[in-house]
Amino acid sequence: MPSGLDNQLIAAAWKNDVPEAKRLIAAGADVNALDDTVQSAFLIAASEGYLDLLNVTLAHGADVRSLDSYHGTALIRAAERGHAAVVGRLLQAGVAVDHVNNLGWTALHEAVLLGKGTPQYVDTVRLLIAGGADRNKPAVNDGTTPVQAAKTRGQTAVSAALADGHQASGLQDGRAAADALLAAASSGDADKVAAALAAGAPIESRDDRRRTALLLASLNDRVDAARLLVQLGADPDAQDDRKDSAWLVTGVTGSVAMLETLLPANPDLTLRNRFGGISVIPASERGHVDYVRRVVKTKIDVNHVNDLGWTALLEAIILGKGTKPWQDIVQILVDAGADPSLADKDGVTPLRHAESSGYDEIARILRAAGAR
Known part of the structure; x- marks a missing residue:
C-alpha cells in the first residue's frame, strides 16, 4: 500500500504540480508507488503528457517496466x-x-x-x-x-x-x-x-563536413x-567543421519556428560560432526582427562580445541598413538590456556608429536609452 507521502505525490501528479512533486520526492515519496487504481506518479505523467513531471520521475528512479491496470x-x-x-x-x-x-x-x-x-x-x-x-x-x-x-x-x-x-x-x-x-x-x-x-x-551521424542530421534540418528549416x-534526444549543440550547430544557425536563418523546435532540447545559449558570436548576433546583423524579439526572451546574453569586438547592438548598426527592421532590432535589444555604451575595439560607441552612418532614428533610440 502507498504511504501518505506516496498518495500526496499521486495527487500532485494528477495536478501536474511539479514543485510539489519535487518536494514530496525529496521527503521520501516513491515515484513508482501504485494506488488502488494501479496509478503511479510516473504512469500518470506519461498518460497525461506531463513532460517536466515525467523527467522528474525518471530522474528519481521511475521503473520503465512498470505496468498499469x-x-x-x-x-x-x-x-x-x-x-x-x-x-x-x-x-x-x-x-x-x-x-x-x-x-x-x-x-x-x-x-x-x-x-x-x-x-x-x-x-x-x-x-x-x-x-x-x-x-x-x-x-x-x-x-x-x-x-x-x-x-x-x-x-x-x-x-x-x-x-x-x-x-x-x-x-x-x-x-x-x-x-x-x-x-x-x-x-x-x-x-x-x-x-x-x-x-x-x-x-x-555526420556528413563529410561533420554536420549532423539535426544541424542539416535546422540549416534547411x-x-x-x-x-x-x-x-529522440539529438544534440542541438553538435558543431560542424565551421563551428555551426543546429541552434547557432537559427540566428542565421532567422527561423522562429526552428528556434521553438530546438528550445525543448535545452541548447547551450553560450555556444560560440566561428566568429565567437552567439545566435542573437547574426540575427541582429541580418535584420531578423521576429527572431530577435523571441530570442531575447530566453536567457541569452544580449551583451555578448564576439571576436570582432562587436555586440548584437553594434552588428545591427555597423552591418545593418538603418531601415525599419534594424531600427526595431535596436529597440528590442535596448529594451532587453543591451548596454548602449559598450563600444567596439576602437572605442567607438553604438551611438557614434549610428550618427556617422546617418541612421537618425537609431541614434534617437540610443539617446533615449541614455547613450552618449
Whole structure:
C-alpha cells in the first residue's frame, strides 16, 4: 500500500504540480508507488503528457517496466493519447517498444487504433517507428496490423509514415543508413528520417563536413524532421567543421519556428560560432526582427562580445541598413538590456556608429536609452 507521502505525490501528479512533486520526492515519496487504481506518479505523467513531471520521475528512479491496470507500459499510455514528446522521452529511457497489453495491442497499435491521424499522432507513429516498433505486428485478438489499421481508418499521413517504415529493411549497411538519415533530414522527409533511424543510423551521424542530421534540418528549416530528432534526444549543440550547430544557425536563418523546435532540447545559449558570436548576433546583423524579439526572451546574453569586438547592438548598426527592421532590432535589444555604451575595439560607441552612418532614428533610440 502507498504511504501518505506516496498518495500526496499521486495527487500532485494528477495536478501536474511539479514543485510539489519535487518536494514530496525529496521527503521520501516513491515515484513508482501504485494506488488502488494501479496509478503511479510516473504512469500518470506519461498518460497525461506531463513532460517536466515525467523527467522528474525518471530522474528519481521511475521503473520503465512498470505496468498499469491494462498490463500496459507508460509508452502505450502516452502513444494512445498522442503525447509525442513523452513518447520520445520514454523511448530514450528504454521502455519496451513492442510490449503487448491485455487488450492485445502495442504502443503502435494504440497510436493508430485509438488515435485520430492528426499531426500529433503522426509524430507519435514516426517516433515509434524510429524506436524499432514492428509495423506488421498483428493484434492478438483480430490479427490487425498497424499498417492495415491505418489504411482502414483513412489515416493518410500515418499510412505514409508506416509505408516508409519498410525502407528500414533495405538499409542493411550502417553507412547507407546514416547517409539516408542525413539526406532525409536535409530534405525534410520526417518519414524517411524515422525509417533510417529504425535501420540503425546513429542519431548523431555526420556528413563529410561533420554536420549532423539535426544541424542539416535546422540549416534547411525542416521543422518536422528537426522535431522528430529533438524528441529522440539529438544534440542541438553538435558543431560542424565551421563551428555551426543546429541552434547557432537559427540566428542565421532567422527561423522562429526552428528556434521553438530546438528550445525543448535545452541548447547551450553560450555556444560560440566561428566568429565567437552567439545566435542573437547574426540575427541582429541580418535584420531578423521576429527572431530577435523571441530570442531575447530566453536567457541569452544580449551583451555578448564576439571576436570582432562587436555586440548584437553594434552588428545591427555597423552591418545593418538603418531601415525599419534594424531600427526595431535596436529597440528590442535596448529594451532587453543591451548596454548602449559598450563600444567596439576602437572605442567607438553604438551611438557614434549610428550618427556617422546617418541612421537618425537609431541614434534617437540610443539617446533615449541614455547613450552618449
